[in-house]
Amino acid sequence: MTDPADHLLYAADVRKTYRDGDVHAVNGVTLGVRDGESVAITGPSGCGKSTLLNLLGALDRPDAGEVYFRGEPLSGRRDLDRFRARQVGFVFQSFFLLPTLTARENVQVPMFEGPRLSARERARKADGLLELVGMGGRSGHRPSQLSVGERQRVALARALANDPVLLLADEPTGNLDSANAAKVLDLLTQLRKERNLALLVVTHSPDVAERADRVVRMRDGRVVDDGTRPA
Amino acid sequence: MHFATFILKNLTRRRVRTALTVVGLGVAVGSMIALLGVSHNVERSVESAFDIRRVDLVVMQKGKPLMTDSHITEYLVEQVRKMPEVERVSEGVVSSANAVRSDGKTGDPFLVQGWKPDNFGFEDMTVTAGRRLRPGDRHKVMLGRILAGNLGMVVGDTVAFVGVGDPYEVVGVFDSPVVFEAGGAVVPFAEWQALAYGSEKLVTGFSVRVRKASPDSAAEVAAAKAKIEALRDPERSRLELTALSPDKYVDSVSQLQLIRAVSWLVTAIALAVGVISLLNTMTMSVLERTQEIGILRAVGWPRGRVVRMIMGETLVLAAAAAAAGAVLALAAMRTLTLMPAVNGFIEPDLAPGVVARGFALTVLVGLLGGAYPAYRAARLLPTEAIRHD
Ligand SMILES: Nc1ncnc2c1ncn2[C@@H]1O[C@H](COP(=O)(O)OP(=O)(O)OP(=O)(O)O)[C@@H](O)[C@H]1O
Ligand SMILES: [Mg+2]
Numbered sequence: 219m220t221d222p223a224d225h226l227l228y229a230a231d232v233r234k235t236y237r238d239g240d241v242h243a244v245n246g247v248t249l250g251v252r253d254g255e256s257v258a259i260t261g262p263s264g265c266g267k268s269t270l271l272n273l274l275g276a277l278d279r280p281d282a283g284e285v286y287f288r289g290e291p292l293s294g295r296r297d298l299d300r301f302r303a304r305q306v307g308f309v310f311q312s313f314f315l316l317p318t319l320t321a322r323e324n325v326q327v328p329m330f331e332g333p334r335l336s337a338r339e340r341a342r343k344a345d346g347l348l349e350l351v352g353m354g355g356r357s358g359h360r361p362s363q364l365s366v367g368e369r370q371r372v373a374l375a376r377a378l379a380n381d382p383v384l385l386l387a388d389e390p391t392g393n394l395d396s397a398n399a400a401k402v403l404d405l406l407t408q409l410r411k412e413r414n415l416a417l418l419v420v421t422h423s424p425d426v427a428e429r430a431d432r433v434v435r436m437r438d439g440r441v442v443d444d445g446t447r448p449a
Numbered sequence: 450m451h452f453a454t455f456i457l458k459n460l461t462r463r464r465v466r467t468a469l470t471v472v473g474l475g476v477a478v479g480s481m482i483a484l485l486g487v488s489h490n491v492e493r494s495v496e497s498a499f500d501i502r503r504v505d506l507v508v509m510q511k512g513k514p515l516m517t518d519s520h521i522t523e524y525l526v527e528q529v530r531k532m533p534e535v536e537r538v539s540e541g542v543v544s545s546a547n548a549v550r551s552d553g554k555t556g557d558p559f560l561v562q563g564w565k566p567d568n569f570g571f572e573d574m575t576v577t578a579g580r581r582l583r584p585g586d587r588h589k590v591m592l593g594r595i596l597a598g599n600l601g602m603v604v605g606d607t608v609a610f611v612g613v614g615d616p617y618e619v620v621g622v623f624d625s626p627v628v629f630e631a632g633g634a635v636v637p638f639a640e641w642q643a644l645a646y647g648s649e650k651l652v653t654g655f656s657v658r659v660r661k662a663s664p665d666s667a668a669e670v671a672a673a674k675a676k677i678e679a680l681r682d683p684e685r686s687r688l689e690l691t692a693l694s695p696d697k698y699v700d701s702v703s704q705l706q707l708i709r710a711v712s713w714l715v716t717a718i719a720l721a722v723g724v725i726s727l728l729n730t731m732t733m734s735v736l737e738r739t740q741e742i743g744i745l746r747a748v749g750w751p752r753g754r755v756v757r758m759i760m761g762e763t764l765v766l767a768a769a770a771a772a773a774g775a776v777l778a779l780a781a782m783r784t785l786t787l788m789p790a791v792n793g794f795i796e797p798d799l800a801p802g803v804v805a806r807g808f809a810l811t812v813l814v815g816l817l818g819g820a821y822p823a824y825r826a827a828r829l830l831p832t833e834a835i836r837h838d
Contacts, residue, residue, distance in 0.1 A: 277747055278832045303749020314744045314835060318462045319455075326450045328748040337451045376748070 222286035225250035226416050227274055227384060232283035234269050243269040245439030246283070253383070256410060256417040257445070258427040261436035267420040268388055270436070274418060275306050275386045303331035307377030307415075309387035313369045315361040321348060321372045322357040325379055332380030347375040351405055367398030374405060378413070385410070387419040391426060403429065456761040463734070470730045471769045474723050474814070478774030481719035482799065482807035483781045484712035489803050490628075490795045491708055492699050498627040499695035502539075502569040504656040505670045507698040508677060511689040514703035516653065517544055522682045523650040525690060529657060529680065534673040539569045540655035542642045546634075547611040551601035555611060557790040559596050560633035563641025569656060570630065579604035579621035586637050590617040593631040594624040599789040608634075613644060632793015657692070670694070720814055723770070727818025731763050735826045742826050743834015752827040759826045763819030764812065771811035775804050 222228035228250040234243050244266045251257050251274075259267050272278040273285060276298040285292045287305065295301060302308075315324045325344035329335060335343065348357045351371040361369050370390060377385055390406065391399035407429055410417050419426055427433045432445035460467045499507060508529070510519040523540075530538045542563035550556045564570060566584045582591055590608055592600065597619075602608065607616040617636065625631045642652065659666070659673045677692040691701075699705055735742070742755055779799050786797035 272832050275747075277835075278830075297751075299746070299749050299751035301749075302747065306749075308747055310835060314740070314747075316741055316744070318458050319450075323450045323455075323458075327455075327745065328750075330452060330754065331749040331751070337454075340450060380749070 222250070223289035224252070225286070226253045226255075226288060227251045227418075228286040228289075229270070229274060229280075230284050230286065232270070232273050232280040232285060234266075234273060234278065234281055242439045244273065244280070247436075247439070247441050249274075249434060249441060249444060251384070251416050251418055254410075254414045254416055255432070256419070256430045257432045257434055258430035259418065259420045259434045259436060260422065260427055261442075265436045266439040267436055269439075271386055271388055271418060271420050275308060276301050277308075300331065303328055304333075304380050305382050305384055307379070307382040307385045309370070309373055309377050309385065309390045311389040311392040313361070313366075313373045313393075315369055315373060315376070317361055320358050320360055321353060321364070321375075324361070324372055325376045328376060328379040344375070344379070347378050348372065350378070350409070351375045365398070367394055367401060370394060370398070370402050371405065374402070374409070378409065381413075382415070384416045384418070387417065389420055389422065391421070391423055399423070399425070452757075453761070456758060456765060459734075459738075459758070459762055460765060466730060466734075467766065470726060470766055471773060473726050474766065474770035474811075475773030475777060477719040477722045477726075478770050478807060478811050478814075479777030479781065481712075481716045481810065482774050482778035482803060483785075484715045485806060486778060486782055486799045486803045487785075487795055488705075488708045488712040489800055490798070492705055493800070494628040494794070494796065495702070495705065496695050496699050498570075498630065499656065499698070501573050501626055502656065503658055504569070504695055505659040506657040506674055506677065506692040507654065507695055508657060508690050508692045509654040509698075511678075511691040514701055514706070516702055516704070519654050520646070520651045521654060521690065522685055522688065523652060524682045524684070525680055525688070526652060526655055529655070529677055532673070532676060534660055534669065534676065535657055536660040537569070537658040538655050539567070540565070540638075540652040541568065542638060542645050542651075543653040544641075544645055546613070548600060548634075549609045549611070550599070551606065556600055557793075559593075559599075559793050560629055561610070561641065562630075562633065562635050563638040563645075564635050565638045569658070570625075570635070574623040574625045574630070576621050576623050579619070581621055581623075582635065582637055586620070587640060588615055588617050589620045589637065591621040591623055591635045592619055593633050593635075593793070594622060595628070595632040595793045596634055597622045599632075599793065628796050629794050716810065720810060723767075723811065723814040724818045727763055727766060727815065728821055730766070731759060731819055731822035732825065734762070735759060735822045738826075739829060740834045742829050743831045746829065746831040747835060755826050755829075756823040759823035760816070760819045763822070764815040767811045767815030767818070768808075771808045774811070775799070775807060778804075778807070 229247055231246050231248050232244055233246055235241060236243055247270055261267055273280050276292055322344045325347055326340045329340045345357055348354050351374050353371050391402055421427055434441055434445050435443040510521055513519040526540050529535055544561055545558045546561045547555050547558050571581060582589060602619055604619050604622060606619045608619060609616045659670050661669055674692045678690055680690060682688055693701060745755060783797050786792045786795060
């Protein structure tokens with residue numbers, strides 16, 4: 219049950235401090251995610267959710283503890299970039315699309331580090347992904363020409379660019395009104411099922427949490443409830 | 450999308466900044482290419498004069514890097530002429546002069562050469578009007594094509610050299626593959642020698658064609674050089690000769706050294722300006738894109754690709770500037786050589802080699818100017834960049 223090898227992604231007692239040890243943003247978290255499982259992380263602002271997500275997605279290295287991917291410790295890998303490019307898809311609260319690029323081009327950005335494809339194949343794949351998120355008709359638009367809900371759908375397509383096994387989303391509906399949030403959520407749920415993706419989503423929204431297989435509650439850098447015990 | 454497309458898109462988003470950088474760098478690169486081109490052309494035109502005439506050695510007074518300061522006794526010229534290793538010798542009295550133009554104003558200085566009728570130079574000049582100088586001519590002059598144009602004179606006109614008593618009659622106009630000869634004049638040897646040196650039997654210098662009997666002509670030239678440099682005039686034992694191959698001679702001429710030094714100085718300044726301008730533009734661009742670069746890193750771009758992106762952008766700017774600079778340089782040289790003061794000394798064309806050197810230096814500028822911004826970009830952490838979510 220607590221074996222890293224049983225999990226797709228497994229954090230073992232990870233810690234992260236800021237300001238020379240003043241702020242214990244993540245203070246000894248042990249948490250696993252299985253293939254295809256969806257986990258919501260909730261908790262008050264500043265409790266370390268984003269920090270934990272960054273550690274799990276190898277955007278940052280923990281000060282102590284270890285993150286395992288398919289049982290292999292990430293600290294042993296020198297190519298964390300490649301791990302992020304090929305295994306993880308990121309979705310952020312403020313989308314973070316590149317303003318100069320069209321939707322189709324934005325989706326292609328991670329593909330430069332994915333499996334080898336020609337420029338034409340990349341474009342075709344991007345079109346397919348945009349179709350999948352219901353943005354097929356807007357592929358030539360730049361982010362400024364899209365609504366916020368549409369932007370998040372493009373960002374979702376970008377997260378899927380290299381067919382990852384794991385989606386990490388930090389408040390993906392945080393900037394959306396309820397109608398758009400619902401659309402993005404439906405999409406997320408549907409894609410996750412279709413592609414058997416594991417999903418880790420940080421959220422304040424009960425709607426998001428409700429759809430997860432499991433809800434993890436954090437406070438002050440620790441997990442207070444990992445959702446595995448029956449309520 | 451190609452990676453290159455992405456790089457170009459990054460540059461075209463700030464059109465004004467990109468354009469200003471290219472123009473600024475282009476002007477710097479252009480002045481660099483133009484000066485390197487001028488320096489190259491001046492050297493080439495001197496060198497070509499000797500090449501065409503199959504001159505192996507140029508003999509001048511030792512220790513006189515300024516061509517017109519060299520004075521050699523005719524005794525020494527005759528000693529060289531008598532050497533069995535030597536096929537032919539052409540001596541000349543060379544000085545710079547001014548003349549009054551047909552409109553009555555004094556023109557720009559040009560080179561006047563006093564040649565004997567058997568000088569090598571007569572063989573490759575094309576007489577376009579009138580005739581050549583002949584033995585026994587007195588106060589006759591042949592004008593180079595460019596000089597004739599500058600002075601506004603034709604065959605039959607008379608030239609008043611500034612500071613020379615009697616006027617000279619134009620008996621011929623010639624074209625020469627050597628631009629400074631086409632921009633100058635040729636007069637009879639004896640009277641120009643008298644004007645320059647009075648009764649002293651001196652010449653400015655002479656060219657030597659070495660007799661080549663064996664296949665190892667380099668050794669023969671070297672032997673002749675040693676023998677010539679060992680010669681002494683018993684009446685002027687302090688006078689020593691230096692015999693140089695044409696390319697070494699061109700390197701030694703102090704006017705040419707000055708031109709070269711100036712052009713390299715300007716080049717150094719242009720390079721520094723270029724590097725600073727690219728540093729400024731690209732550092733600004735990187736700082737502005739902190740968040741975007743963080744995203745690129747987050748979605749899996751390694752540092753190397755971020756570096757390639759920034760270096761790519763910088764090199765595209767540099768290449769555009771080099772192209773603009775080459776065009777500017779060519780335009781500048783064309784304009785410059787419309788002026789009578791310089792058209793007799795340099796050709797208006799840019800040698801491909803010079804343009805290639807300009808491009809290579811600009812690429813170097815790009816590499817230097819892009820390195821620091823690229824390093825800054827590579828150091829950005831994805832977490833820092835996307836923290837303010
Ligand atoms: N780069 C940083 N430098 C210093 N302190 C930081 C840094 N990143 C996060 N922190 C601090 O670490 C703690 C946890 O931050 P984190 O962003 O993980 O919280 P969060 O749970 O995601 O909050 P929110 O719900 O507001 O997004 C906070 O006290 C925050 O101020
Ligand atoms: Mg957060």
